[in-house]
Amino acid sequence: MTDLPSTASSPQKKVHIETWGCQMNVADSEKMLSLLQGERYELTDSPESADLVVMNTCHIREKARHKVLSRLGVLNEIKQSKPGLKIAVTGCVAQADGKKLLELAPQIDVLLGPGKIDDLPRLLRESADTNRSMTSLGFDRHSEEKDGHEHAHGSNAASAPSITGKPEVSRYVNIIQGCNNFCTFCVVPFTRGREISRPLAEVLSEASDLVAKGAKEITLLGQNVNSYGLDLLNTDIVPDDGGPFVKLLVAVAAIPGLERLRFTTSNPHDFTMPLAGLFAAQPKLGRYIHLPVQAGNDRTLARMKRKVTVAEYLEKVQWLREQIPDVAISTDLIVGFPGETEEEFQGTLNLVEQCQFSFIFAFKYSPRKGTAAARFADQIDEKTMDERLARLNALQDRITTKLNQAEIGQVREVLFIYESAKEPGIFVGRTPHFRTVRVRSKINLIGKTSSVMISGANKVALVGDVLEQNLTIH
Numbered sequence: 001m002t003d004l005p006s007t008a009s010s011p012q013k014k015v016h017i018e019t020w021g022c023q024m025n026v027a028d029s030e031k032m033l034s035l036l037q038g039e040r041y042e043l044t045d046s047p048e049s050a051d052l053v054v055m056n057t058c059h060i061r062e063k064a065r066h067k068v069l070s071r072l073g074v075l076n077e078i079k080q081s082k083p084g085l086k087i088a089v090t091g092c093v094a095q096a097d098g099k100k101l102l103e104l105a106p107q108i109d110v111l112l113g114p115g116k117i118d119d120l121p122r123l124l125r126e127s128a129d130t131n132r133s134m135t136s137l138g139f140d141r142h143s144e145e146k147d148g149h150e151h152a153h154g155s156n157a158a159s160a161p162s163i164t165g166k167p168e169v170s171r172y173v174n175i176i177q178g179c180n181n182f183c184t185f186c187v188v189p190f191t192r193g194r195e196i197s198r199p200l201a202e203v204l205s206e207a208s209d210l211v212a213k214g215a216k217e218i219t220l221l222g223q224n225v226n227s228y229g230l231d232l233l234n235t236d237i238v239p240d241d242g243g244p245f246v247k248l249l250v251a252v253a254a255i256p257g258l259e260r261l262r263f264t265t266s267n268p269h270d271f272t273m274p275l276a277g278l279f280a281a282q283p284k285l286g287r288y289i290h291l292p293v294q295a296g297n298d299r300t301l302a303r304m305k306r307k308v309t310v311a312e313y314l315e316k317v318q319w320l321r322e323q324i325p326d327v328a329i330s331t332d333l334i335v336g337f338p339g340e341t342e343e344e345f346q347g348t349l350n351l352v353e354q355c356q357f358s359f360i361f362a363f364k365y366s367p368r369k370g371t372a373a374a375r376f377a378d379q380i381d382e383k384t385m386d387e388r389l390a391r392l393n394a395l396q397d398r399i400t401t402k403l404n405q406a407e408i409g410q411v412r413e414v415l416f417i418y419e420s421a422k423e424p425g426i427f428v429g430r431t432p433h434f435r436t437v438r439v440r441s442k443i444n445l446i447g448k449t450s451s452v453m454i455s456g457a458n459k460v461a462l463v464g465d466v467l468e469q470n471l472t473i474h
């Protein structure tokens with residue numbers, strides 16, 4: 001291998017990547033694919049046809065972790081009949097379970113934490129050379145970034161052409177890793193480490209690069225984007241002017257050619273009035289925000305360590321509605337947090353009714369090893385959780401359907417992101433309120449922003465027609 005004159009003469013290899021979890025994992029998978037492309041890998045859509053399978057895993061709830069274990073069983077069977085196949089397990093289960101996972105699943109060749117993505121090519125080479133499992137876990141990127149090594153590496157990966165096959169129109173940019181909040185139910189601070197912000201210049205250069213390659217919408221990612229840059233300023237408190245995150249939004253929004261700028265996740269505790277104000281001043285931010293509340297009861301919120309009360313949450317919603325009266329807000333909710341009484345759960349239903357969220361992500365509480373709430377005494381039984389989840393989802397379904405149906409007859413500016421794979425000729429895009437719109441068109445609409453007359457709606461999506469004058473313009 002070493003005496004080959006250049007990598008150009010080495011054969012093309014195939015990688016299959018499976019991504020679970022949140023957008024941060026999606027962004028990490030894209031970065032890994034870019035790194036692998038530098039190693040002459042190309043993407044394939046089945047593990048059977050791959051030389052390497054990367055499983056980028058999620059640990060947020062037990063169900064997510066179980067999927068990883070059962071999938072590893074399937075991959076092991078494929079590996080039995082194809083011994084050259086390499087298996088890499090990355091992401092939050094890799095970090096949380098660590099070497100214990102290798103004992104459970106010795107077929108893993110590479111085990112890589114989310115803080116060590118840049119090590120993937122090296123570990124693959126080492127594993128091929130030694131025929132042993134290679135591991136890289138933990139979070140020490142900050143110091144390396146400061147002296148410049150990882151910086152250069154990361155930028156290369158970010159600017160490499162994407163081989164994901166994913167739509168280029170809407171792209172993610174990571175702005176902050178990890179989380180300092182330690183909400184008592186949540187495993188993320190354990191799987192992603194403490195907050196580490198990327199320098200503004202690096203974020204801007206990656207975003208500009210993506211726009212130059214055709215992205216029209218960028219979503220800035222972090223577990224708590226509002227605390228972006230506070231680590232660089234050595235403070236825990238967002239300054240009154242909205243701080244570095246607001247400055248970052250202003251700078252990214254100024255990129256010519258960028259049409260929409262979104263971000264997730266915004267923690268209500270650190271959501272500031274200047275950030276609400278920016279929604280009115282900067283149309284690229286659209287009319288939508290994801291603002292996870294988790295519960296509608298103060299005792300539960302305090303025991304979750306969310307650091308906001310229901311009244312404070314409602315006040316922040318009010319700031320937004322003052323700026324954008326028709327703002328669409330979505331949220332995350334947990335049912336059956338330890339000790340949650342029926343009356344406290346009613347608080348969640350009341351809050352959902354009051355806020356009229358455009359949609360919600362509702363989850364049954366899942367105890368995570370190492371978190372404070374997993375040790376709370378009064379865990380709620382599965383049946384009660386199922387029943388609460390069903391009631392919550394039924395209420396939200398009614399609200400979502402009602403809000404979506406109110407869109408019928410409206411003309412909305414829709415940015416089209418992709419063409420349906422199952423139904424060619426159906427283009428799918430989003431309104432400024434982040435509602436999904438499906439339109440039938442003979443013209444390729446991907447990447448275009450067009451005025452669409454909404455003609456139908458259900459709880460999942462809207463349908464409509466592109467207005468005639470748009471078709472002649474584009």
Ligand code: SAH
Nearest residue numbers: 185186223265292332333334363364365366
């Ligand atoms: N950083 C984001 C949340 C990221 S995790 C925030 O603070 O809002 C995404 C969602 O998963 C959370 O908002 C929460 O609703 C849910 N979640 C996290 N841990 C969970 C657990 N142990 N059980 C059930 N749901 C959980």
Ligand code: SF4
Nearest residue numbers: 179181182183186188
């Ligand atoms: Fe988890 Fe809370 Fe951090 Fe969100 S803010 S990632 S819920 S610890």
Ligand code: F3S
Nearest residue numbers: 021022058059060092
């Ligand atoms: Fe899952 Fe890790 Fe994201 S646990 S939700 S992939 S940060």
